Amino acid sequence: MVIGIDLGTSGVKVVLLNDEGEVVASQTEKLTVSRPQPLWSEQDADSWWQATDKAMRALAQQHPLSQAQAIGLSGQMHGATLLDAQHQLLRPAILWNDGRSLAQCQQLEEALPEARRITGNLMMPGFTAPKLLWVKQHEPEIFTRIAKVLLPKDYLRWRLTGVFASDMSDAAGTMWLDVAQRCWSETLLNACGLTLTQMPTLFEGNQITGYLHSQLAQQWGMESVPVVAGGGDNAAGAIGSGMINAGQGMLSLGTSGVYFVVSEGFLANPESAVHSFCHALPDRWHLMSVMLSAAACLDWAAALTGCADVPALLAEAERARSDVPPLFFLPYLSGERTPHNNPQAKGVFFGMTHQHGRPELAQAVLEGVGYALAEGMDAVHACGIRPSSIMLIGGGARSAYWRQMLADICGQTLDYCQGGDVGPALGAARLAQLALRPEQPPEALLPALPLAQRHQPDAQRHQRYQARRAHFARIYQQLAPLMDTESL
Numbered sequence: 156m157v158i159g160i161d162l163g164t165s166g167v168k169v170v171l172l173n174d175e176g177e178v179v180a181s182q183t184e185k186l187t188v189s190r191p192q193p194l195w196s197e198q199d200a201d202s203w204w205q206a207t208d209k210a211m212r213a214l215a216q217q218h219p220l221s222q223a224q225a226i227g228l229s230g231q232m233h234g235a236t237l238l239d240a241q242h243q244l245l246r247p248a249i250l251w252n253d254g255r256s257l258a259q260c261q262q263l264e265e266a267l268p269e270a271r272r273i274t275g276n277l278m279m280p281g282f283t284a285p286k287l288l289w290v291k292q293h294e295p296e297i298f299t300r301i302a303k304v305l306l307p308k309d310y311l312r313w314r315l316t317g318v319f320a321s322d323m324s325d326a327a328g329t330m331w332l333d334v335a336q337r338c339w340s341e342t343l344l345n346a347c348g349l350t351l352t353q354m355p356t357l358f359e360g361n362q363i364t365g366y367l368h369s370q371l372a373q374q375w376g377m378e379s380v381p382v383v384a385g386g387g388d389n390a391a392g393a394i395g396s397g398m399i400n401a402g403q404g405m406l407s408l409g410t411s412g413v414y415f416v417v418s419e420g421f422l423a424n425p426e427s428a429v430h431s432f433c434h435a436l437p438d439r440w441h442l443m444s445v446m447l448s449a450a451a452c453l454d455w456a457a458a459l460t461g462c463a464d465v466p467a468l469l470a471e472a473e474r475a476r477s478d479v480p481p482l483f484f485l486p487y488l489s490g491e492r493t494p495h496n497n498p499q500a501k502g503v504f505f506g507m508t509h510q511h512g513r514p515e516l517a518q519a520v521l522e523g524v525g526y527a528l529a530e531g532m533d534a535v536h537a538c539g540i541r542p543s544s545i546m547l548i549g550g551g552a553r554s555a556y557w558r559q560m561l562a563d564i565c566g567q568t569l570d571y572c573q574g575g576d577v578g579p580a581l582g583a584a585r586l587a588q589l590a591l592r593p594e595q596p597p598e599a600l601l602p603a604l605p606l607a608q609r610h611q612p613d614a615q616r617h618q619r620y621q622a623r624r625a626h627f628a629r630i631y632q633q634l635a636p637l638m639d640t641e642s643l
């Protein structure tokens with residue numbers, strides 16, 4: 156048996172897999188995001204640990220963990236978790252959807268024109284490097300005390316094992332990694348005033364990084380098992396759904412919305428804000444487009460419209476009238492990465508009339524996220540890569556109604572598989588399984604998940620959505636110059 160721990164933005168998920176690769180128990184503990192200033196997005200890293208401990212204890216109640224042989228980790232990417240020499244947290248973690256560091260991105264790009272070549276990526280505020288430059292400039296007393304910079308799941312690893320380590324897929328999102336060579340770039344680190352000693356040691360996703368503290372093992376009723384490197388949540392989600400070979404694609408509907416395609420070797424197109432990162436297995440890479448608020452828009456809209464929860468919002472959307480003028484929603488509640496790279500982008504409802512009520516607002520939100528995802532897909536396809544199949548994962552993929560709508564909007568066949576909603580945790584567990592059997596080729600241990608439902612696009616609906624998508628794009632283009640409201 157193996158355990159997968161996924162530190163998502165909305166919660167920590169833990170799963171227990173048996174030797175047949177089936178989930179025998181799982182538990183989620185919720186997390187909240189704090190937004191103390193415009194563009195900021197933070198979480199208390201200690202709350203990650205508290206949620207993990209609680210989830211593990213609950214997992215142990217559901218099923219004894221004495222047979223567990225390894226733990227794998229996965230987590231929200233890019234977050235800056237800063238520790239001092241006594242290993243105390245220096246400030247709240249600055250998250251992947253925090254937009255405060257645009258100026259620092261520009262400074263890094265100007266100072267280091269070779270950054271795009273080394274990282275394969277455009278410097279964007281969500282990434283870790285510009286966040287550290289922001290801390291250096293705005294919180295110098297904290298910056299000088301930084302002994303270690305950790306990504307979110309690697310902070311959990313430190314709490315689990317006492318080891319400072321990361322994996323290539325997550326490290327690629329820092330902008331300090333030479334992505335083609337899979338090693339830290341001292342040039343990039345030095346540009347932020349950092350050195351190699353402040354970085355965790357790098358591993359491939361299927362390698363053992365350390366062992367569970369015996370005290371924790373005892374509390375959770377298990378052995379002091381190996382803790383495996385794991386992956387950033389998107390790479391881990393891809394591993395969980397068997398996406399490891401060139402041309403395989405995945406659409407993740409978590410807090411963020413991610414279109415992930417495994418590439419043939421290292422491939423980059425930084426100008427389009429497409430991300431080019433290492434996969435969580437050796438010698439494999441991938442491309443992805445990232446929208447910052449995907450299923451997050453559903454939670455926001457549910458609260459806004461007085462729906463009890465996301466399923467209630469989805470039920471409202473299904474009642475939306477089709478004989479009223481189209482209503483548009485720009486889903487940029489936390490700014491946007493692909494394709495706009497605009498932290499100042501804002502959410503917008505456009506086209507409201509007396510005929511629109513809660514169902515139409517709900518429907519507009521689902522559609523708006525769909526149009527933005529379709530734009531990200533196009534950006535990835537423009538890199539010359541088009542997958543033969545696309546797997547849906549993440550909490551948002553639980554809705555069959557939204558899944559079909561997304562297939563219709565994107566004009567793509569989308570597959571939903573059993574277990575897809577806990578994809579990254581499953582991937583973390585599968586990486587742990589791989590680490591225990593290094594002699595086995597990954598293909599043998601990563602079978603595709605059983606197909607639950609295939610969503611074929613409907614040609615007529617796709618045509619109608621295409622016309623609306625073009626209008627959605629025009630609304631953004633027209634309103635983008637008005638979206639920087641900081642000086643008002």
Ligand SMILES: Nc1ncnc2c1ncn2[C@@H]1O[C@H](COP(=O)(O)OP(=O)(O)O)[C@@H](O)[C@H]1O
Binds near residue numbers: 453548552576
């Ligand atoms: N039944 C449902 N149908 C559609 N979306 C759902 C449902 N339940 C939860 N969600 C969405 O799933 C999201 C969480 O997905 P998850 O993949 O766990 O995200 P993260 O990894 O960012 O924590 C929530 O933002 C919520 O909007």
Ligand SMILES: O=C(CO)[C@@H](O)[C@H](O)COP(=O)(O)O
Binds near residue numbers: 163164233410411412
């Ligand atoms: O920033 C990115 C990827 O570049 C996000 O995908 C984060 O990794 C958060 O993921 P979720 O919490 O939405 O799964």
